[in-house]
Amino acid sequence: MSEKWTDVSFEIEKAIYKDKESAIIKARKLIESMVDSILENEEMEVPERTNLAEKVSRLYHSGVITRDINKAFDRIRRRGNHSAHELEALPMMDALKVHKSLYEISVWYVESYGPLAAKIPSYRDPQPEDDEERMYAMLKKHFNDFLSKGATPSEEEPSSEEREEKPVLSEDFTTKKQYGSYLLYQLNKLRESSQEAIEGFESLSPFKRYLHIERPIQESLEESLRKASVSGDAQLVFLCGSVGDGKSHLLAYLQSTYPDMMKDFHIHNDATESFDPQKDSLDTLADVLSSFDDENIHTSDKKMILAINLGVLHNFMESGYAEERYSELRKFIDQSGVFDTGIDEQIDHSVFSLVNFGDYHEFELHESGAVSPYIDTMLERIVSESDQNPFYKAYKKDMENDWNHPILMNYKMLRAESVRDSISRLLVETVIKEKVIISTRALLNFIYDILVPTSIEDMDSSDIIDMLPYLLPSLLFEGRQRSGLLKAVSSQDPLNIRSQKIDEKLIGLYNTTDLSDFHRKVITDPSAVVWIDLLSSVGSIYYLDKESKEQVGEMFVRSAFLFDSELNEQFEDEEYSQFTSYLYAFNSGDLKSLRGMYHEVWKSLYLWKGAPQKGFLYLDEETDFMRIAEKLDLDKSTEYVPKKREGKLQRFTMSIIIGYKADDETVAVEIDYPLYETLSKVRQGYRLSKKDKEDAIQFVEFIERLLPLGSQQKVILIEDQDEDKLFRLEYDHNFEEYTFSRES
Structure with a gap:
C-alpha cells in the first residue's frame, strides 16, 4: 500500500473519537483511491464519469473482489454518503464498523497485490490518545453504555454516584439496563422465561398492573363472585382455562382491586400451589373440595375460587373421587359442557358457578369481520406516550443517551x-x-420476539x-x-x-x-x-x-x-373475509346471510364425489370402468344454528355447523377455516390428493353419513366409463318391478 494511504489511515484512526463524521468521510475518499488502483492493476477501463458504486459493482461482478469485500466497500460508501450529506448523526459503533471494514479491505489488497513479505497485524479497535479516565468517559458516551456487556446482562446496578445524583424510581420504571439499554431491560420482562412471567395470585406488581386490560371474562368472573359473596350457602366458583392464559393475573388483579369482596373467598390455584409429596393432584383436589362433596355441600358455608386447568378438571371428573363423593359436582360440570367444543352453558346452580377462558377468544366477531380490542390495547400499552408506561420512558432514556440499535x-x-x-x-x-x-403469556412473548x-x-x-x-x-x-x-x-x-x-x-x-x-x-x-x-x-x-x-x-x-x-x-384475503362473514352469520343466527354457505357446501359435495348427471352423486370411488350414482335430494337443516343475536359477539364457536335432512334424519358437518379453504379449492377445480382427504376426514365422514339418505333404493345410474355409456335402474313401486334403460 502507498505511503499516502498509510498516512490517511492513521488520520482516520486518530479522528474516530474526536470527529467520527470526518473520519468516515476520509475513509470513503480512501476507498475511492483504492478502487481506482485495483482497476488499474486489473487493467480494467471504465468511463470517466463512472461513480464509486458503479466501479465497485463492476469489480464484484467481474470476480475481482469477493462478496465480503464488496460489502465492506459498499458499507463505507453508504456511511460516507450519510455523513457527507449531514443526515442524522451516526453512532460511534458505525465509525468502528467503517474502521474494521477498511482493515478488511486493506488486508485483501495487500494479499492480492503485495508486497509478499508484508506482515499483516491482527485487527484491534482504534485507541483514544487521552488518559485512561477520559478514555473511559469517551467510550461510555460513544458506546452508549455498551461497556455494560461485561456486567451481568440482566442485573446491572447503578453506581453509588448515580444513586446520589438521582433517586431510584418507582417499580414501574427502573434504572437497570441490559446490554446498555433501558428499553431492552423492560422488554425482557415480556419473555416467557422471565421472572415477571411467573405470577402468583396474591398480589399484582406495578408492571403487571400497567399491562392489565379489562376483558369480557373479567366481567363474567366479577358477576359470579358478587353473587357468591352475598349468598348464605357454600359457593364454589370455577375459573377454568389453560396454561398461561392469565388466571393468576386476573385473580391478583381482583385481590388488589376488590379486597373487601375477595377476603370472603379461599383461593386454590391448582397450577401454582404446592402439594403434599405423598399425594398426587387428584388426591389434593379431593381434599381441597371436601366442603363441596355430596356429604357436606348442603351444610357447608365455605366460599372458594378454584383456578384450574381443564385437563386437570377433566381427570378429576373421570376419577373415582368424582364418582363416589362428588356426584352433584360432576352433574353440574357435565351440564355446563365445559369439555365440549361449543360455548359453555350458563347453568344456574345454588352452589356452583363456572367461568371458562376457553369461551372467550382473543378477538370479537363483528358483522364487518373479526377484530381484537384486547390485542389492539396490549400493543398500544407497549408504545403509549404515557408517564405510566415503563417501555416508553425507557425508550426516551435510550434516545437521550444516543443508544442506537435495531431494537429502537x-x-x-x-x-x-x-x-x-x-x-x-x-x-x-x-x-x-x-x-x-x-394466551396472554404467549402474546407478551410474541411482542418481545418481534422487537428484539x-x-x-x-x-x-x-x-x-x-x-x-x-x-x-x-x-x-x-x-x-x-x-x-x-x-x-x-x-x-x-x-x-x-x-x-x-x-x-x-x-x-x-x-x-x-x-x-x-x-x-x-x-x-x-x-x-x-x-x-x-x-x-x-x-x-x-x-x-x-x-x-x-x-x-x-x-x-x-x-x-x-x-x-x-x-x-x-x-x-377474500376467502378469509367470506369465512369470517359466514362465521358471524352462524353465531348470530342470521339465516339469510348464511344461505350462501349451504349452497357452497352442497356444490362442494358434488364436486368432491363427482356426478355423472345433475342431481346424481357417485356412491363409490373412482374405478377403471364402472361407477354407480344415486339421486341425492335433501332439505337444509338449521337446527344447529344458534338463536338470533345482534351486535358484536364475544362468545362464539370457531366453526360453522351445516346440516341437511331427509324425513326425520339430519346429518351435519362442522366446518372450520382449514376445511372451508379445502372446499373452496374443490369448487375452483382443485383435484384432491390422498393427504387432502385425510386432513378433511370430517367431510369424508359427512358424505358417508349422507349417502344412505339418497334414493339408491329407488333409482341409480350405472356408468360404463370404458364405453362412455350411462344406464338407469329404477324401481316402480306401483308394479313392484325394476326397469333398466339407457340414458341418452
Whole structure:
C-alpha cells in the first residue's frame, strides 16, 4: 500500500473519537483511491464519469473482489454518503464498523497485490490518545453504555454516584439496563422465561398492573363472585382455562382491586400451589373440595375460587373421587359442557358457578369481520406516550443517551398505528386459519420476539442494509424457530402473495436509482419515513450484493403490508373475509346471510364425489370402468344454528355447523377455516390428493353419513366409463318391478 494511504489511515484512526463524521468521510475518499488502483492493476477501463458504486459493482461482478469485500466497500460508501450529506448523526459503533471494514479491505489488497513479505497485524479497535479516565468517559458516551456487556446482562446496578445524583424510581420504571439499554431491560420482562412471567395470585406488581386490560371474562368472573359473596350457602366458583392464559393475573388483579369482596373467598390455584409429596393432584383436589362433596355441600358455608386447568378438571371428573363423593359436582360440570367444543352453558346452580377462558377468544366477531380490542390495547400499552408506561420512558432514556440499535427502530415501527393494526389483524387471522390459541403469556412473548433480535450483541451497525434481518418486518415473519406462534404467523407472510400490481412494484424497485424516493411513493404512511430516509445513502439497489437485494425486496413487500401503502388492498384475503362473514352469520343466527354457505357446501359435495348427471352423486370411488350414482335430494337443516343475536359477539364457536335432512334424519358437518379453504379449492377445480382427504376426514365422514339418505333404493345410474355409456335402474313401486334403460 502507498505511503499516502498509510498516512490517511492513521488520520482516520486518530479522528474516530474526536470527529467520527470526518473520519468516515476520509475513509470513503480512501476507498475511492483504492478502487481506482485495483482497476488499474486489473487493467480494467471504465468511463470517466463512472461513480464509486458503479466501479465497485463492476469489480464484484467481474470476480475481482469477493462478496465480503464488496460489502465492506459498499458499507463505507453508504456511511460516507450519510455523513457527507449531514443526515442524522451516526453512532460511534458505525465509525468502528467503517474502521474494521477498511482493515478488511486493506488486508485483501495487500494479499492480492503485495508486497509478499508484508506482515499483516491482527485487527484491534482504534485507541483514544487521552488518559485512561477520559478514555473511559469517551467510550461510555460513544458506546452508549455498551461497556455494560461485561456486567451481568440482566442485573446491572447503578453506581453509588448515580444513586446520589438521582433517586431510584418507582417499580414501574427502573434504572437497570441490559446490554446498555433501558428499553431492552423492560422488554425482557415480556419473555416467557422471565421472572415477571411467573405470577402468583396474591398480589399484582406495578408492571403487571400497567399491562392489565379489562376483558369480557373479567366481567363474567366479577358477576359470579358478587353473587357468591352475598349468598348464605357454600359457593364454589370455577375459573377454568389453560396454561398461561392469565388466571393468576386476573385473580391478583381482583385481590388488589376488590379486597373487601375477595377476603370472603379461599383461593386454590391448582397450577401454582404446592402439594403434599405423598399425594398426587387428584388426591389434593379431593381434599381441597371436601366442603363441596355430596356429604357436606348442603351444610357447608365455605366460599372458594378454584383456578384450574381443564385437563386437570377433566381427570378429576373421570376419577373415582368424582364418582363416589362428588356426584352433584360432576352433574353440574357435565351440564355446563365445559369439555365440549361449543360455548359453555350458563347453568344456574345454588352452589356452583363456572367461568371458562376457553369461551372467550382473543378477538370479537363483528358483522364487518373479526377484530381484537384486547390485542389492539396490549400493543398500544407497549408504545403509549404515557408517564405510566415503563417501555416508553425507557425508550426516551435510550434516545437521550444516543443508544442506537435495531431494537429502537423496531419500537419506532411499532409506534405506528398502521403497523399495530396490521399486526393485530394478522394475529386474528392466524388464530382462525391455523387454529392456534394465543394466551396472554404467549402474546407478551410474541411482542418481545418481534422487537428484539436473537443476536443482540452481534448487531453493531446502524446501517439500514446491515439492520434489515434484525428489523420488525423480518422478525415477524422469519421467527419460525423462536416460538409456535411465530411459526404459525410465518405462514401468513405477504411474500407468499403474488399479484400483478405487487410484481410491477417489485420490478420498479429493482430498477430504481433512488430507493428512498421509490419507497416513499409506495409506502405512504408518514410513520415509515423514520427508516425510509435511511435508504437515501444506498441509492440504487443495483449496487448491492444478491443477498442484500433480496433482503431489500422482502423488506419492501412486508413493509407495504404493515404500513399504509398503495399495495394494502393486494394483501386482502377474500376467502378469509367470506369465512369470517359466514362465521358471524352462524353465531348470530342470521339465516339469510348464511344461505350462501349451504349452497357452497352442497356444490362442494358434488364436486368432491363427482356426478355423472345433475342431481346424481357417485356412491363409490373412482374405478377403471364402472361407477354407480344415486339421486341425492335433501332439505337444509338449521337446527344447529344458534338463536338470533345482534351486535358484536364475544362468545362464539370457531366453526360453522351445516346440516341437511331427509324425513326425520339430519346429518351435519362442522366446518372450520382449514376445511372451508379445502372446499373452496374443490369448487375452483382443485383435484384432491390422498393427504387432502385425510386432513378433511370430517367431510369424508359427512358424505358417508349422507349417502344412505339418497334414493339408491329407488333409482341409480350405472356408468360404463370404458364405453362412455350411462344406464338407469329404477324401481316402480306401483308394479313392484325394476326397469333398466339407457340414458341418452
